[in-house]
Amino acid sequence: MASSPMASSTQSPRPNLAFRQLRGPRSPGEFAAAVRRAAREIGERVSCDARYVGRVEAGEIRCPNYAYERVFLHMFPGRTLADLGFAPRAQVRGRGARADAKAPPVPAVIRPHGPHRPSTTDRPSATDRSNTTDRSSTTNKPHTTIQLYESHPSGSDPRACDPYAIQTHEESDVQRRAFMTGSTAAVATASLAPIGLALGGPAEAAARRGRRIGEAEADAVEEAVRKIRLLDDRHGADGLYRRAAAPLRTAYTLLDAGTTRQSASDRLHACAGELAISVGWLAHDSGRFDDARSHYAEALATARVAGDPGLEAHAFCNTAFLARDAGRPREAVRAAQAGTHAARHGGSHRLLSLLALREAGGWAGLGDRVGCEQSLARAHALFQRGASDADPEWMSFYGPAELEGLEAQCWSALGDWERAARHARRAAATASAQTPQFTRNIALYTAELADDLARAGRPDEAATAGLRVLALLDEVQSSRIQSMLAATARVLLPHRRASGVGGFLERHGALPRAV
Template identity: 70%
Template structure:
């Protein structure tokens, strides 16, 4: 594994910010622009896991030339322009060492770059299929795409080793920037897979890179800045794995992972990581039936997040607090927190918004508010917000569409609209071919129990029969 000290062959170039790309982003936040990139990719049949961090790296000049998938997407988004028109360096100028250690090549792939994108020998040509640095052919990534059955199993296999060494010799090596990048990419990949497929089937595989990340922390890093990246990345990875445990019903495991992330944040004074850990802890406490703990954790998250300058983050944390108050049947406390969440959301996006918050838009705001009203027993208001959430959700977030629709089905059933509830429930069942989430299946089971006395209503019998034939969730 190459360390960051292995630079004798060629010194690092000073970064040149891509001001053109930044101007093209305009007033959109990095997360919003990343969502546009993903949408454009789907329009032309490409699959890219663009997020706010990738956009930031492009604008900072870290990615001098995008890989070919991103090139096609960018040229589709801005027809008539070339890569150089978008502020990138020509491929013919992006040259360097004739070879790099395999771990560095994996790190480049993990960071969404083609090996020719940074200091690689291909020049203006596409990669040679037999070249050992071709990221599509490298042994490490080939092992990541293991065979399996079902969309989620196949997706989970893509987690793979992620360029993080887990053998015994790793303990004797100090981590460099390539290892830190691989940890960060593990976080992105888990979030992307969860958005598309849900947590079931992903959790066990996601635990492997987490163990490797903490092994890297134990081994130490070559530079202080790399150590800080590793701590932050490992903490975010712990939260991501904790969320998979949470969403698949493993509450004790989730609590442990969130506590691990919180401890990491406290050791390094990372307020952003601390706020994220408390945010997820509040959500878990609400789902686990500990509403008072949910309120306390959400308030602690707000104290940690206040100096970060992100109204959207504070909005989400206010919603976490509202969920706790709803669980305590405190309607006044819940309404006050909801009003605060809406006001903060209305301030708009900012560059201070954390990367992990890319899911938080109008749809999530409506979905979380629906959950609060549902907990308080106001089914009509809950169903109104849940319906709004399903209409607003970006198609990229398949899991959230299933979640909001399941919430809608349950609220309609409890509000005395069995036919509409059955229609929504059938849509969720269709989505479960792609999304596997024990949480969503538990919600559907509750809806089915409410609808049992209404089998003669339109669509209810079909929903109940299909739900009864549903296989029990597999925990992978």
């Protein structure tokens, strides 16, 4: 396939900072070699060199041709062209480009570390707000409003290049009235209800008498955390993320209202932080990396305010995982090490083991095999010390299957596909036997196995594993898993005549596409 880049427009180029960030410490030549290797993996041919990389980073190539697009999306699964700093194709060529010739270019947005704070350029215009309601007029408390980002198909709207375009969400009449009257218990009753939880009894009495928040409200937030984790274990994140945002807003509204006792305040801080991490994970698993980063930063800030090292370790643990998936392996290493520092006196060997695995994933992303192997050895040694009463409740997912699954991801990142496949196979088998209720994790491990087998040159086995994942997608909604399957399908495409591969590709091609 032709590999010549698409001609850039006559507009003055703006540097593509997002693409430069993804290149990381590699030189343009090293990155170009990685692009060519990735192209061979999916049967594409591109003549990428350091000059092409330089042109992309300088903004001269505003949108790649279709061959480069497939390669880039294969290299960075779960991302869109917009995430890579490119403009929508309709802006660059054809009628859409001519219609937009006088419009200013849309720069790539690199989100700062920490919670997102929308600027005036982030906000929709007056015409864009015709179908949304800005809740900022009903409350001035910044932590009671969480910005949500939602994917939009690219092609016609310049802002469609950003899959996380800011969108405000209209609340129910009951919730709006609760915010306007300032009754925090009433807010809790309204916004915890979508998760199947409502505050009754003491909370309703608090709403009537206007008294301060106590243990009953902390119990409700704690139950919301458990409910969200249970639903995620079974069904994945995609259908759950927006529903989970309401209880999170409630939790921080309750914190702002004040509590009757210090013990209730401590519990509420811990529960609100855990809830922020849970919602962040739902964002992470459904491909909303900016949202996830914001929620994790919010949890970390809550942990620091409350002086809670356990919550801090959890926030750093998830931040490390997100950084690895987002293509920031060095940040993953640093976050995992910070989490280990926070957890060092907690007495949980399992938590330290998981943090060692997060660090191993970072080293693998950096291509540091020695650092990865050392962290893996530490993770196994700590895991073998067994469970204890000091293990946090949120770590219920971390057992032998997860250990094998995370190690498989490390070897996959290092390009050792056979070794990765062995660990992924063990993970899927162990999860099916020991934790069949964790449907999402079974699908995840099996998707990892399918991809590793495909890249190891075993297309028939990869197709069989892929079909098992497809059978679970009626129960599991996870953009992460779907992205992995899509990558596997691209690798298997040249082997469509192999036994079982055609059937897998046909069934995968029939999946409904997210809009």
